Amino acid sequence: xxxxxxLLGAGAVPLLxxxxxxxxxxxxxxxxxxxxxxxxxxxxxxDGSVWELSGRLPLPGTLERDTLVVASGAAGxxxxxxxxxxxxLRESIPVRLAADLALLRGDGLVWLSPAPAGVVVARRLRVxxxxxxxxxxxxxxxxxxxxxxxxxxASAITxxxxxxADIDIxxxxxxxxxxxxxxxxxxxxxxxxxxxxx
Numbered sequence: 001x002x003x004x005x006x007l008l009g010a011g012a013v014p015l016l017x018x019x020x021x022x023x024x025x026x027x028x029x030x031x032x033x034x035x036x037x038x039x040x041x042x043x044x045x046x047d048g049s050v051w052e053l054s055g056r057l058p059l060p061g062t063l064e065r066d067t068l069v070v071a072s073g074a075a076g077x078x079x080x081x082x083x084x085x086x087x088x089l090r091e092s093i094p095v096r097l098a099a100d101l102a103l104l105r106g107d108g109l110v111w112l113s114p115a116p117a118g119v120v121v122a123r124r125l126r127v128x129x130x131x132x133x134x135x136x137x138x139x140x141x142x143x144x145x146x147x148x149x150x151x152x153x154a155s156a157i158t159x160x161x162x163x164x165a166d167i168d169i170x171x172x173x174x175x176x177x178x179x180x181x182x183x184x185x186x187x188x189x190x191x192x193x194x195x196x197x198x
Contacts (some may be wrong), residue, residue: 025082102189
C-alpha cells in the first residue's frame with residue numbers, strides 16, 4: 001500500500017509542476033510578403049546586363065533565428081516571444097531581394113543563384129546584411145547593407161567596388177505587425193538603392 005502511494009505521489013509531482021508553469025504564449029506568424037510594399041516604377045534595365053544574386057547572404061546572428069527581435073540596451077537584442085517568421089529570414093531575404101531587383105530592372109535581368117541553364121550571366125551580385133533591427137522603442141527599423149559586383153568569369157581582374165546603404169524605416173506604431181512590415185519595406189528600399197532607382 002505504501003509503495004503504491006509513493007508511486008502515485010511521484011507521478012503526480014510532474015503533473016502539478018506542469019500545471020504551475022506559465023501558460024504558453026500563442027504563436028503569431030509573419031512573412032515577408034511577395035508583393036512590393038510600394039508602387040512599382042517602370043523598369044530601369046541600365047545596361048541590360050544579366051545579374052545573378054548569390055543566394056547566400058551573410059546575415060547577423062540575430063537574423064538566423066526564426067523569432068522577431070528588437071534592440072535592447074547598448075548591445076543586446078530581445079526576442080519577441082510568440083512572434084515568429086513563417087520562413088526564416090536567411091531563406092526569405094535572398095528570394096525577396098532577387099524578386100524586387102527583377103521588378104526594378106526588368107524581366108529576365110536578375111536571377112537568384114544558380115541562374116537557369118541557358119541564361120548568360122554578365123555580373124554576379126553579392127549582398128551582405130550587417131544590421132536589420134528595430135530600436136528598443138520600436139520607432140525605427142535600421143538596415144545596413146553592403147553589396148558588390150564581380151564579373152561572371154572566374155578570371156575577372158578588376159577588384160570589386162563595395163557600395164553600402166544605411167536605411168531607416170519609421171514604424172507606424174509599436175506593433176509587431178508594423179515591425180514585420182518594416183522589414184519588407186527595408187528590403188524594397190535596398191533593392192532600389194542597388195539598382196539606382198530614385
